[in-house]
Each structure stands twice: as C-alpha cells, then as structure tokens.
Amino acid sequence: MVAVSYPTTLAQALDTLASGEHILFAGGTDLMVRCRVRPNVPAEFHHHVVFTDRVAELKQISPAMSADGNLVRIGAAVTMAEALRSPLVPNLLKQSLSGIAAPALRNRATLAGNICNASPAADTLPPLYLLDARVVLAKLGEQRTLPISEFILSPGKTALTQGEMLTHIELPQPSELPLCHYHKVGTRAANALTKVAFAGLARIEAGIVTDWRVAFGAVAPTVVRDRALEALVIGQPVSQLSHPETGLCQELLHAYGQVVRPIDDQRSTAQYRHTTALNLLQRFNRLLVS
Numbered sequence: 689m690v691a692v693s694y695p696t697t698l699a700q701a702l703d704t705l706a707s708g709e710h711i712l713f714a715g716g717t718d719l720m721v722r723c724r725v726r727p728n729v730p731a732e733f734h735h736h737v738v739f740t741d742r743v744a745e746l747k748q749i750s751p752a753m754s755a756d757g758n759l760v761r762i763g764a765a766v767t768m769a770e771a772l773r774s775p776l777v778p779n780l781l782k783q784s785l786s787g788i789a790a791p792a793l794r795n796r797a798t799l800a801g802n803i804c805n806a807s808p809a810a811d812t813l814p815p816l817y818l819l820d821a822r823v824v825l826a827k828l829g830e831q832r833t834l835p836i837s838e839f840i841l842s843p844g845k846t847a848l849t850q851g852e853m854l855t856h857i858e859l860p861q862p863s864e865l866p867l868c869h870y871h872k873v874g875t876r877a878a879n880a881l882t883k884v885a886f887a888g889l890a891r892i893e894a895g896i897v898t899d900w901r902v903a904f905g906a907v908a909p910t911v912v913r914d915r916a917l918e919a920l921v922i923g924q925p926v927s928q929l930s931h932p933e934t935g936l937c938q939e940l941l942h943a944y945g946q947v948v949r950p951i952d953d954q955r956s957t958a959q960y961r962h963t964t965a966l967n968l969l970q971r972f973n974r975l976l977v978s
C-alpha cells in the first residue's frame with residue numbers, strides 16, 4: 689500500500705523525500721498515463737507519492753537577482769496556464785506552452801513536470817535551452833543549480849538523485865530578444881505530440897546579426913543546440929541569411945544536417961524529421977530579413 693503526502697511547505701516536502709523512495713506528483717499528466725496499467729483502471733504507483741501542488745514556495749513566478757544579473761524564477765508547481773498568464777515569462781516560452789495539448793491539460797500540467805519527464809519531444813525544452821535556463825535542485829540540507837543542458841541526460845533520464853527535487857526554473861534576463869519563433873510540427877492542432885520542434889531567437893542591429901540562437905526538439909535523444917554554429921552567424925550581415933544559396937546558408941544547412949540525427953518511430957520517419965528540421969531553419973532565417 690503506498691502512502692500519499694500533501695506537504696504545504698518546501699521543508700516538509702524535502703523531509704518526506706529524505707525518508708525513502710518517493711514519486712513526485714505535480715500535475716500528474718505524464719504520471720497518470722505512465723502508471724496506468726489498463727484503460728478505466730486506477731493508476732498504480734509502486735512508491736509513496738508526494739504531491740507538489742500545495743507547496744506555497746513552489747507556486748510563485750518572481751523576479752530575482754543572482755551573481756550574473758536579473759532572473760525570473762518559476763516555481764516547480766506553477767502550471768502551464770499560470771505561466772502563460774504571467775508578464776514575467778518570456779514570449780518564446782509562451783509560444784511553446786500555448787501549443788501544448790489543450791487548455792484542460794495546461795491547467796494541471798507544470799513546466800517542471802515537462803522538464804523532469806525528459807522527453808526528446810517535450811515542447812518547452814528547445815525554448816529553455818535557448819534562454820539558457822537553469823534548474824534549482826534541492827534535497828534535505830543541500831541545494832545545487834544546473835544548466836538545463838546538464839540536467840537532461842537522455843530520453844527519460846535526468847541528473848536528479850535520490851531524495852532530490854526540482855524546486856525552481858531560473859531564466860536569466862534579458863531573455864526577450866526582439867525576434868523569437870517557436871514552431872511545432874504535429875499531426876493536428878490539439879493534443880498532438882511533436883514530430884519536430886524548432887525554436888529560434890535573434891537580434892539584428894543596423895543590418896548585422898548580433899545574436900542568433902536555434903534549437904531543435906525530437907530530432908535527437910536530447911535537444912540540439914550548437915553554440916559553435918551559432919557563432920558563425922553572429923557578426924554577419926543579415927542579408928547573408930536571406931537567400932538559401934549564399935555560402936553562409938549552405939554552410940549552416942550542411943552543418944545542422946550533420947548534428948540533427950532523428951530516428952524513425954510511431955510518430956514519424958527520420959527522413960521526414962531531418963528534412964523538416966532544415967526547412968524550419970531556413971524559414972527562420974528568411975523571417976529575419978523580411
């Protein structure tokens with residue numbers, strides 16, 4: 689028989705987690721699918737369950753300061769719907785959140801659950817990689833902060849250790865670059881899981897690209913973001929990105945063609961994903977000059 693805890697403070701949650709193996713339950717939208725044995729039968733949990741949705745400290749979205757500047761902190765129990773309503777949440781992240789499933793699911797599901805699920809197709813991950821998000825992890829008496837790219841290890845696997853939980857997501861500011869673009873390719877608008885996802889951010893000043901970042905989801909075991917390739921674009925005239933036949937565009941298509949390595953699965957073929965990912969890259973570049 690599993691025990692169920694409903695802590696109302698972070699200290700209570702960490703105490704409970706320290707007492708043995710537990711499952712953290714945020715919105716439950718992944719867990720209820722994963723732990724359901726058959727349709728119409730209640731989900732089965734093999735460990736004690738700790739609900740996070742009553743922990744006051746985890747329900748906030750707030751500005752904060754750190755050694756390297758201003759931050760936005762998003763608590764682990766903040767739902768997607770709440771994040772969508774907050775003026776502090778960057779537009780790029782909102783673009784990805786608004787395309788996730790349907791409003792009913794977004795009223796329950798959290799950003800933290802989407803991250804900890806560590807799916808290659810999780811919609812919030814490409815924006816979070818581009819925004820240089822960090823995750824704050826806590827266990828009894830300890831706290832550490834990791835870049836999201838070090839937290840997600842492989843499909844379904846994160847750097848969380850026994851007794852540890854994600855408490856906050858931190859987004860360095862300024863994270864709002866003038867041009868941001870998220871595109872999810874799925875079978876239909878609502879409740880479609882992603883076949884390929886693309887996120888792009890850029891800043892153009894006096895015709896020169898002064899910031900340019902792109903990331904792809906569902907085309908590799910974890911999100912693809914390549915800072916060395918981004919550095920090729922920064923400092924170039926934006927006109928270099930307007931025609932697919934320019935040297936820079938060709939170089940980018942060739943290089944991203946090597947790092948984007950999708951697989952065939954029930955949702956799509958590798959070939960379709962590969963071609964689509966490169967088309968989305970070209971489309972983003974064309975948007976910058978239009």
Ligand SMILES: Cc1cc2nc3c(=O)[nH]c(=O)nc-3n(C[C@H](O)[C@H](O)[C@H](O)COP(=O)(O)OP(=O)(O)OC[C@H]3O[C@@H](n4cnc5c(N)ncnc54)[C@H](O)[C@@H]3O)c2cc1C
Nearest residue numbers: 714715716717718719764788789798801802804810811854
């Ligand atoms: C019909 C349907 C449609 C969906 N559509 C999409 C979609 O379009 N795009 C998409 O990306 N996803 C989609 N999902 C997946 C899911 O809704 C998301 O991954 C969601 O963000 C999970 O959040 P949650 O709060 O419900 O997590 P939960 O199910 O509660 O938890 C997910 C995982 O995270 C762990 N966890 C939760 N909180 C913490 C914490 N604070 N610290 C450590 N671990 C924690 C849990 O233990 C569990 O392993 C869909 C799911 C369904 C059922």
